[in-house]
Amino acid sequence: MVTIGDVARAAGVSRSTASYALSGKRAISAEVRQRVNDAVLRLGYTPNAGARALATSQTMVIGLLAQFLEDEFAPAMLEYMLGVSDTARELGYDTLLVTDGDGASALRRITDSRMVDGLVLLNVAQDDVRLPVLRAAPQPGALVGLPGDCSGLDVFDLDFEEAGRMMVDHMHRLGHRELILVSQPEHVVERGGAYVWRLQDAALQQARLRGVTLHAVFGESRQPAVGRSLHGLLDTYPDATGLLLNNEAAAAALPTVLHERGLTAPDDLSVIGRYSDEFARVFSLPYSSIESAPDRLGRMAVRQLVRRIESETGRAEPYVVRFVAPELVDRKSTAAPRT
Amino acid sequence: MVTIGDVARAAGVSRSTASYALSGKRAISAEVRQRVNDAVLRLGYTPNAGARALATSQTMVIGLLAQFLEDEFAPAMLEYMLGVSDTARELGYDTLLVTDGDGASALRRITDSRMVDGLVLLNVAQDDVRLPVLRAAPQPGALVGLPGDCSGLDVFDLDFEEAGRMMVDHMHRLGHRELILVSQPEHVVERGGAYVWRLQDAALQQARLRGVTLHAVFGESRQPAVGRSLHGLLDTYPDATGLLLNNEAAAAALPTVLHERGLTAPDDLSVIGRYSDEFARVFSLPYSSIESAPDRLGRMAVRQLVRRIESETGRAEPYVVRFVAPELVDRKSTAAPRT
DNA sequence: CTGAAAGCGCTTACAG
DNA sequence: CTGAAAGCGCTTACAG
Incomplete structure (x- = not known):
């Protein structure tokens, strides 16, 4: 050497x-x-990276904690990961990928041993058990996803409340009066996936305001359950003319389900999802959607993290909670309901 | 501290x-x-990880080089990544994720600075520019994907030749005499994606042997091109009764295409893909497929890598090239052709 | 503008 | 069974 x-x-x-x-x-x-x-x-x-890290107390590595939970949709996660990894590299950092089942102890291992200069957590839950560990760590942390308590951390997320309102308003404006909202599986909510109810509650409130009937239900996230559940919903609410999806797996399964029922969007049913443009392309999804901006959120998180890592003043700056404004990407899957 | x-x-x-x-x-x-x-x-x-690495010359980190190229299908890559990352952790190693566009110089950076004890390369091409760098590195390397020259490295891949033969034989046995094989885009081949022609050449040869007409074509990998290209193929070869897919994006797009044409598998067309069971679930794909075993390949690569890292004798053992035998997962998307 | 030295936090021969 | 010391490869005050 x-x-x-x-x-x-x-x-x-x-x-x-x-x-x-x-x-x-x-x-x-x-x-x-x-x-x-x-x-x-x-x-x-x-x-030698180890020697330099020892001498400078800087590793030039950031930790990326991604949890791949059984009932969550992996391809959606990948987009966030790439946003983080690519931005980190641009700013001179490498990325340590941590996919342990037990995120809290993995986080402790990484931070205590000083393997990283800072951390990005994906898929953050309302009462995320990783957060106390992260707050106690000497390294700064940035979250993608809004927890109940944001103290001591920088937080970035889509404005899911506004997304819910947008979905309802868009359908209402076209003349729809009965809608179905398919959220993530109940497990995700129980585990504290706050974005589920943030979107759902806002949508329900907006629906009341507009005089729209909104059937809000939990979906599934794995085949074949997700397909069956969509069929069941369309059977249960035959008068609904619009479908709102806050569930990537359901969106991915919908083309097949509609095909099996001989339905077409928007002729028979108007559809709006919530996923990224990239996701739409990858899954060949022809539905209009609220852009979830995973790459942008990953970038924002890393930028802020690096700012804190690198500047004395950055460390002391007040913590931020920043929401990305939802944008509706029109793919012509909504129209006035059939009369 | x-x-x-x-x-x-x-x-x-x-x-x-x-x-x-x-x-x-x-x-x-x-x-x-x-x-x-x-x-x-x-x-x-x-x-302190840096101090320990300096003293022992062991970082307990392995480098994972994943290239996300424009015309390759990211969700398929994710499965390999998780196989690697999870296995590494089980064996006591963390994973440094490298997604640089320029894989060769990223590899040099990681190896020269001694950030990792070994490397796993995904998406290896026939004449991969990363391999000379890897061979020159002091750390051992394992590949997922078969290059032209395997010297000095451990290599793991699906037996794509056998996969091609299995696809053809399966269809032939059911009575099909005219098939279409959709491979990855030509760009992937030009870049040296050897698995494309390994499967294709074997399929063509087997087709000749069986007296089957096989139209072998390059597909696309992005929407909307991939859907259009599938439509074009079905227009061009109206007498083909079976479709073989060595292209994840095409498989993901096929349900929509068949729907648009009012076709059903296997009633109107028999279909076999080449992707993992997990992939089939995620994309709601109802087609029989050759299991590509990404998690298994990732595991095998890491196991072998760690063996080389950790034992004196492991370093000296002869290098291996190991193929996973393809298995056909029956999802009832093939049947005798309509007469 | 340059050098000798201390120190970062470990591990591991070397002595006893 | 235990300790004092050297060394891993850097960076950075301290001196000149």
């Missing part, structure tokens, strides 16, 4: 001078800088 | 004794061991 000592010797300078020449942290004569750079190239020197 | 020095002082022993008590690498009196353990618990000590 070639060390900075080798570089220094080859350049005929001391190790400290070699180090400073590379970091640029103090003035170095042009000639010495040149000799050091030449030596680096000639020997193929790269600083 | 609490260090092993703090633990040693609290336990009234030297730092080396504290270290040995924790590692168990030499005999320690029961009483001292007890005092050290108590101190660890009381102070909440966790070893």
Whole structure:
């Protein structure tokens, strides 16, 4: 292994001078800088990450905690992960991916051992057991997903309340008076998936306001249950003319279900989902949707995290809770109801 | 930060004794061991990962290189990633996720700086530019995907040749005499996605052997092109009675396409894909498929990698190239052709 | 503008 | 069975 000592010797300078020449942290004569750079190239020197971390207390790694729970939809998670990983790299950080079932103890392991400079948590629950660990950690943390208690952390999420209202208003404006809202499975709610009820409660309230009947139900997230459950709903509420989906798995399953029933959107049924444009493409989903902006949320979380990591003042800045405004991407799956 | 020095002082022993008590690498009196353990618990000590890495030259991290290319299908990649990450954790390793566009220089960065003890590469191409870098690295590497040159590396992949033959034979046995094989986009082939032609060539040969007409074509991987291309194929080969898919995006788009044409599998068309059971569930795909076993391949790669990392003899063992035998998962999407 | 030295927090021969 | 010391490869005050 070639060390900075080798570089220094080859350049005929001391190790400290070699180090400073590379970091640029103090003035170095042009000639010495040149000799050091030449030596680096000639020997193929790269600083040892562990040694640097030990000396500087900076690892240049951020931890990404992603939980892949049985009843959650993995492909949706991937988009957040890539947003985080790509942004981290742009800002000079590598990403330690943690997918442990037990997120709290994994988090403790990573933070206590100083493997990372900061953390991004995905899929954050109302009363997330990882948060007390994260608050107690010496590293700053950023969340994608709104918990009950945001203290001491930066939080980024879609404005699910507004998304719920938008869905209802859009349908109401077209003339719909009876709608079905399919949320995530009840398990997700029980586990504290706050976005489920944030969207649902707002939608229900808006429906009351507009005089619209809204049947709010929990969906499923795995085949074949998700398909069966959609069939059941359409059987149960035959007069509903619009379908709102806050459930990626249900959205992915809907084309098949509609096909099996011989229905077409928007002729027979108007449909609005809540997922990203990328998700729509990947799953060939022809339904209008509220853009969930996973890449943007991942970027925002990492940017803020790195700001806190890198600046003294950043550490002390007040914590932020930032909501992305929902946007409706029109894919022509809604229309006036059949009369 | 609490260090092993703090633990040693609290336990009234030297730092080396504290270290040995924790590692168990030499005999320690029961009483001292007890005092050290108590101190660890009381102070909440966790070893500093960077310091340990520096002292031992072991990071207990493996690097996972995943390339998300524009014309490849991300959700399929996720399954491999989780197989790797979960297995790594079981074996005591964390996972550094690298998703850089430029895989070769990212790989060099990770290996030169000694951030990882070993590497798993996904999505390996015939003439993968990352392989020379990996071979030159001091850490061992394992591949998921078969390159042209396997020297110096452990390689794991699905037996795509056998998969191609199985698809053709299965259809032939049911009485089909004209089939369409939809592969990945031509870009994937040009970039060296060897599995595309490994399956295709074997399928073509088997078709000749059986007297079956096989139209082998490149598909697309993004909406809306993938749907249009499937429509085009069904228009071009109206007499084909069976469809073989070596293209996850095409499989995901097929339900919608068949719906739009008013076709049903297997009544109007027999279909076999090549994807995992998990993928079938996630995308609600009702088609029989050759199991691509991403989790198993990820596990195998990590197991072998860790064996090489951890044992002296493991380092020296001959390199392996191991193929997973394809299995056909029957979802009742094939039948005798309509006469 | 440059160098000698201390220190980051571990592990592990070397001594006893 | 235990301790004092060296060393892993860096960075960064401290001196000049």
